[in-house]
Amino acid sequence: MTDRSTLLLASDHAAVDLKNIVAAHLRGRGISVEDMGAHGRESVDYPDYAMRVARPISEGRAERGILLCGTGLGMSMVANRFPHVRAALCNDLFSAGMSRRHNNANVLVLGGRVLGDVLACAIVDAWLDTPFEGGRHQTRLDHFNGGV
Numbered sequence: 001m002t003d004r005s006t007l008l009l010a011s012d013h014a015a016v017d018l019k020n021i022v023a024a025h026l027r028g029r030g031i032s033v034e035d036m037g038a039h040g041r042e043s044v045d046y047p048d049y050a051m052r053v054a055r056p057i058s059e060g061r062a063e064r065g066i067l068l069c070g071t072g073l074g075m076s077m078v079a080n081r082f083p084h085v086r087a088a089l090c091n092d093l094f095s096a097g098m099s100r101r102h103n104n105a106n107v108l109v110l111g112g113r114v115l116g117d118v119l120a121c122a123i124v125d126a127w128l129d130t131p132f133e134g135g136r137h138q139t140r141l142d143h144f145n146g147g148v
């Protein structure tokens with residue numbers, strides 16, 4: 001049984017190598033990670049893997065996750081269909097920090113065909129280490145969280 005604090009991680013085939021690097025990086029930081037696949041480079045459909053992370057977060061069974069596909073676009077589109085999921089596609093450091101400060105993003109999405117390993121891990125660190133500011137930003141989240 002996975003603890004709620006375990007970070008859920010998934011990718012499609014286009015980003016499986018970067019996913020494995022991110023998994024090792026997270027575990028190196030002492031973070032508990034559940035790798036929901038994909039586990040090889042055989043072509044798969046990204047929505048199936050986005051749902052493996054987004055559904056448990058939407059249902060309150062997990063707190064946070066990271067999704068990767070070629071661009072990050074497909075994963076973010078699917079994840080954001082789930083109530084209470086705030087998935088942020090961040091292929092730069094500034095967006096990663098702001099997605100936490102202002103948007104309280106609970107899912108980080110990365111583009112495996114966009115990012116190199118070092119920048120991807122730096123984005124992961126920025127996202128993990130930046131707190132939500134709350135206040136007026138919570139009010140703004142309430143405008144749409146309350147509606148789903």
Ligand code: RB5
Pocket residue numbers: 012014015046069070071072073074075
């Ligand atoms: C797979 O070829 C690619 O379409 C997928 O990884 C992703 O970039 C979709 O948004």
